[in-house]
Amino acid sequence: MDTRLKILLAMLLIAAAVGLYGPSLHDLPFFDDIKFFERGVLDRIFIAGFAFELRWLPYFTMAWIDLLFEDNIFAQRSVALAIHLLTAGVLYSFVKQVGNHVAPNRNNERAAFAAALLFALHPLVSMPLAIWHSAPS
Numbered sequence: 001m002d003t004r005l006k007i008l009l010a011m012l013l014i015a016a017a018v019g020l021y022g023p024s025l026h027d028l029p030f031f032d033d034i035k036f037f038e039r040g041v042l043d044r045i046f047i048a049g050f051a052f053e054l055r056w057l058p059y060f061t062m063a064w065i066d067l068l069f070e071d072n073i074f075a076q077r078s079v080a081l082a083i084h085l086l087t088a089g090v091l092y093s094f095v096k097q098v099g100n101h102v103a104p105n106r107n108n109e110r111a112a113f114a115a116a117l118l119f120a121l122h123p124l125v126s127m128p129l130a131i132w133h134s135a136p137s
Helices: 003-024 041-048 056-068 072-102 108-121 123-134
Strands: none
Touching: 003 072, 003 108, 041 056, 056 072, 072 108
């Protein structure tokens, strides 16, 4: 694939994800995240530091973002989107490398892009539904 085409496809993938996810960056927290935004909860997580717990890294990252940014809901979701897009890029590279190693073909790059696009767009669609379900009746 031509380098310009790769850059264009990457930009389209980013634009599609931001277009899908962007409108909900300022929405209210999810029903299960409200407890984290109560006074002092994230401060205690940050001060506690490293712990051998299942979700330590996401909680610590959430607390760190809360300390760095004033509008922490927008910042939390923006960082999550950036990490999600970086993961889509890693998935693209992984699928391409495995495809080229197992069965070299010129379509491996297209398949890798399709996998990255599916990953980048699919999980984001569930966020507006989760917000809709958590809204008071």
